Amino acid sequence: MIELSSEEARVLGCLMEKAVTTPDNYPLSVNALINACNQSTNRDPIVAYDEATVERALDGLREKRVSRRVRATGQRVVKHRHVVDEALQLSVPEYTVLGVLLLRGAQTPGELKQRAERWHTFRSLDDLEETLQRLADKDYVRQLERRPGQKESRWMTLIVTGAEAAFAAAGAPSVAARASVATEVDGEGSNRDPMPAPAVEPDTRVERSLEVRNPATDELIRSVAVTDEREVERKVERARRAQPAWAARSYDERATLLRAFRDLLEAETEECAQITTREMGKPIVQSRNEVRAVLDRVDWNVEHVGAVIAPRAVAAAAPGPVEERVTYEPVGLVAHISAWNYPYFVGLGAVVPALLTGNAVLYKPSEHATLTGLRIVDIMHRAGIPVDIVQTIVGSGAAGAALVSAEIDMVCFTGSYETGRRVARSVADRLVRVQLELGGKDGAYVCDDVDVDSAALAVAEGAFYNGGQSCSAIERVYVHDAIFDRFVDAFVDVVGAYRTGDPDDEHTDVGPLARAAQLDVLDAQVGDAVAKGARVLCGGKRIDRPGAWFEPTVLVDVDPSMSVMRDETFGPVVGLQRVRDDTEARLSLDDTEFGLGGSVFSAERTRAERILSRLEVGNAYWNRSDRSSVTLPWSGRRHSGMGVSMSESGIRAFVREKAWHLGP
Numbered sequence: 007m008i009e010l011s012s013e014e015a016r017v018l019g020c021l022m023e024k025a026v027t028t029p030d031n032y033p034l035s036v037n038a039l040i041n042a043c044n045q046s047t048n049r050d051p052i053v054a055y056d057e058a059t060v061e062r063a064l065d066g067l068r069e070k071r072v073s074r075r076v077r078a079t080g081q082r083v084v085k086h087r088h089v090v091d092e093a094l095q096l097s098v099p100e101y102t103v104l105g106v107l108l109l110r111g112a113q114t115p116g117e118l119k120q121r122a123e124r125w126h127t128f129r130s131l132d133d134l135e136e137t138l139q140r141l142a143d144k145d146y147v148r149q150l151e152r153r154p155g156q157k158e159s160r161w162m163t164l165i166v167t168g169a170e171a172a173f174a175a176a177g178a179p180s181v182a183a184r185a186s187v188a189t190e191v192d193g194e195g196s197n198r199d200p201m202p203a204p205a206v207e208p209d210t211r212v213e214r215s216l217e218v219r220n221p222a223t224d225e226l227i228r229s230v231a232v233t234d235e236r237e238v239e240r241k242v243e244r245a246r247r248a249q250p251a252w253a254a255r256s257y258d259e260r261a262t263l264l265r266a267f268r269d270l271l272e273a274e275t276e277e278c279a280q281i282t283t284r285e286m287g288k289p290i291v292q293s294r295n296e297v298r299a300v301l302d303r304v305d306w307n308v309e310h311v312g313a314v315i316a317p318r319a320v321a322a323a324a325p326g327p328v329e330e331r332v333t334y335e336p337v338g339l340v341a342h343i344s345a346w347n348y349p350y351f352v353g354l355g356a357v358v359p360a361l362l363t364g365n366a367v368l369y370k371p372s373e374h375a376t377l378t379g380l381r382i383v384d385i386m387h388r389a390g391i392p393v394d395i396v397q398t399i400v401g402s403g404a405a406g407a408a409l410v411s412a413e414i415d416m417v418c419f420t421g422s423y424e425t426g427r428r429v430a431r432s433v434a435d436r437l438v439r440v441q442l443e444l445g446g447k448d449g450a451y452v453c454d455d456v457d458v459d460s461a462a463l464a465v466a467e468g469a470f471y472n473g474g475q476s477c478s479a480i481e482r483v484y485v486h487d488a489i490f491d492r493f494v495d496a497f498v499d500v501v502g503a504y505r506t507g508d509p510d511d512e513h514t515d516v517g518p519l520a521r522a523a524q525l526d527v528l529d530a531q532v533g534d535a536v537a538k539g540a541r542v543l544c545g546g547k548r549i550d551r552p553g554a555w556f557e558p559t560v561l562v563d564v565d566p567s568m569s570v571m572r573d574e575t576f577g578p579v580v581g582l583q584r585v586r587d588d589t590e591a592r593l594s595l596d597d598t599e600f601g602l603g604g605s606v607f608s609a610e611r612t613r614a615e616r617i618l619s620r621l622e623v624g625n626a627y628w629n630r631s632d633r634s635s636v637t638l639p640w641s642g643r644r645h646s647g648m649g650v651s652m653s654e655s656g657i658r659a660f661v662r663e664k665a666w667h668l669g670p
C-alpha cells in the first residue's frame with residue numbers, strides 16, 4: 007500500500023493520463039508535467055504548481071517506487087515515467103479508474119465512466135462498477151456514503167493521504183488545496199541536484215493505447231486503451247467462469263438476446279456505418295449496405311442455429327436394442343480474431359453463431375476497425391448479453407498473439423495467410439480448434455459470348471468495390487482473345503468514371519485504403535509489372551493528399567510472372583490478360599497458391615459450370631463475383647484457409663458432437 011501527498015497524486019495522475027492519451031510525447035519532461043498538472047480541464051482541484059513542487063513530488067514518487075527517470079538515447083533531457091501498473095499490479099480498467107480518481111477526486115461511477123472515455127472504453131456501467139469493486143478488494147478505493155438527494159454514491163481513492171477528510175469536506179476543495187500547495191512550495195529547495203546518470207534507465211515505451219486515425223485525412227479520431235497481456239488472461243478467466251451458465255440457458259433465451267441485439271443494431275445503422283467509414287474509409291453507402299445486410303445474416307442464424315444443434319436420434323446401422331443419439335455441446339471459449347475490411351460480416355459471422363451455440367467469445371477486432379468492434383460489443387451488452395460472455399480485446403497484433411496464447415478452446419481467425427499460419431502454429435501444441443479464413447487472389451474469366459458492356463461493369467464492380475479490399479475481390483481478369491480489345495476499352499471507361507474521394511460523400515465509389523502500409527505493396531506491384539513490360543491504362547500511382555490514397559488502376563500486357571498476377575493485392579489495382587480459349591483460362595484461374603473463389607462470365611451456364619467445377623476454389627461464381635451468402639458454406643482452399651463458416655456447416659464449427667449409445 008502506498009500513500010501519496012496531494013501533489014504526488016496529481017503528478018502521478020498526469021503521468022498515467024499522458025501515457026495513454028499522448029503516448030508520442032511520453033515520458034514527460036518536468037516542464038511538460040508542470041503544464042499537465044496545472045491544466046484547467048480534467049482536473050479537480052485546479053492548481054498552480056511550480057517546478058519545485060513538481061520536482062519534489064517526483065522525488066516522492068521515486069522513493070515510493072511508482073515512477074522512474076528515463077533518458078532517451080542521445081538526449082540530454084531527463085524525463086519521467088510511472089510504473090504504477092507494475093507496482094500496484096493494475097489491469098487497464100483498474101489503471102484507468104485509479105488515474106481518473108487521482109486527477110479529479112471522488113466521483114460517481116457515471117462520472118468516472120464518462121471521464122475515463124479518453125483512456126479506456128468501459129463496456130457498461132456494470133463493467134466500471136466491477137472494476138471499482140476489484141480496486142476496493144485491494145483497498146485502493148472506497149465507496150463514500152450516499153448523500154441525501156444524490157442518486158449515486160461517490161468513490162474515492164485511498165492511496166492519497168488525508169483524502170477522506172478532504173472529500174468529506176467537499177464543497178470548496180479546490181481553494182484549500184491550492185493554498186496548501188503554495189505554502190509547501192516555499193519551504194523546499196527548487197535547485198536539487200539531478201539524479202546521477204547511472205540511475206537513468208533507457209527509454210522503454212510500453213504500448214498502452216491505440217490511435218485510431220481516419221485513413222481519408224490521417225486525422226486522429228481517438229485513442230483507445232489497449233488490452234494488455236494480464237488483462238487478456240483475466241478476461242479469459244471471467245469468460246471461462248461465465249460460459250457454463252450461458253450454455254445452460256435455453257436456446258430461446260439466447261436467441262431472444264441476439265434478436266434484441268439485431269434490433270438495436272438496426273436502430274443504430276446510420277451511426278454504426280459512420281463509425282466504420284470514419285475509421286476504415288469505406289464509402290458510406292457501402293458501410294450502410296454492410297450493416298443492413300448483416301441484419302439478415304443475424305436473423306438467419308437466430309432462426310436456424312437452434313435446429314442445427316438440437317439433439318438428434320440416429321437410425322442405427324444394424325437393428326438392435328441400443329438407441330443411438332447425437333447431441334451438440336459448445337466448444338467453450340472462442341477467440342475471434344478479425345479482419346477490418348468487412349467488420350460486420352466477418353465479426354458477426356463468427357460471434358453470432360458462436361454465442362447462439364452457447365460459447366463465450368473473446369473478440370479481437372482488427373486495429374483498423376477497433377471502434378466498430380467496440381460498438382458491436384457495446385450493443386450486445388446493451389441488448390442484455392452478459393458482459394463476460396462477449397468481451398473485446400483491443401490492440402494490434404500483439405493483443406491478438408496474447409489472446410491466442412491464452413486458455414481458449416477455439417480460435418477463429420480471419421486475416422492474411424502469413425498471420426493465419428502463425429496463429430495455427432502457436433495453438434498447434436495445445437490442440438486448440440482452429441478455423442482460418444485467409445487471403446485470396448480471385449480470378450475472373452470473361453468468355454467471348456458476353457455482352458461486353460455489362461460484363462465490364464460487373465467485373466469492375468467485383469474488382470473495385472470497397473477499394474478492392476476484399477478477400478474475394480477480383481484481382482486478375484482473363485479475357486477471351488476474340489473480345490479482348492473491346493472489353494479493355496469498356497472496362498477502362500467504367501474504371502475511369504469512378505469517383506474517388508471523400509468516403510462520407512454518398513457519390514463516392516472508391517475511398518482511401520484502410521492501411522497506409524498497403525500503399526507500398528501497390529507501388530511495388532505496379533512497379534514490378536511495368537518493369538516486366540505491363541502498360542498502365544488507368545491510374546497507377548498514389549494520390550497526393552493526406553491519408554492513404556491510390557488511383558483505381560488497370561494494367562494490361564501482364565503475365566503470370568508479375569507479382570500483381572500472383573500475390574494478394576488488396577487494393578484498387580487489377581491486371582487484364584488475354585487468353586486463347588477456355589482451357590487456357592481455366593489453367594490461368596487455377597495458377598495461384600490461393601483458392602478462395604473463381605468467376606466465369608458467359609452467356610452460357612453449362613460452359614461456365616464446366617470450367618468452375620474443375621477449379622480448386624471454395625466459391626464458384628457464374629456472372630457474379632465477390633459475394634458471400636449466409637446459407638452457403640464459405641471456405642477457401644490451399645492458402646485461402648481451413649474450415650468452413652456460414653451455413654449449417656459453419657454453425658457446427660462451434661459445437662462438439664457427443665455420440666450416445668443407450669442400452670435398455
Ligand code: NDP
Pocket residue numbers: 343344345346347348352370371372373374401402403404405406407408410420421422423424425426428429442443444445446476477478574576602642646647
Ligand atoms: P492480418 O493478417 O494483418 O490481421 C488479421 C488479424 O490478426 C488482425 O486482427 C490482426 O491485428 C491480428 N494479428 C496480427 N498479428 C497477429 C498475431 N501474431 N497473432 C494473432 N493475431 C494477430 O490481416 P488484415 O486484418 O489486414 O486483413 C486482410 C487479410 O484478411 C487479407 O489477406 C484478406 O484476404 C483476408 N480476409 C479473408 C477473408 C476470408 O473470408 N477468407 C475475409 C476478409 C479478409 P491487427 O490488425 O490489429 O494488427
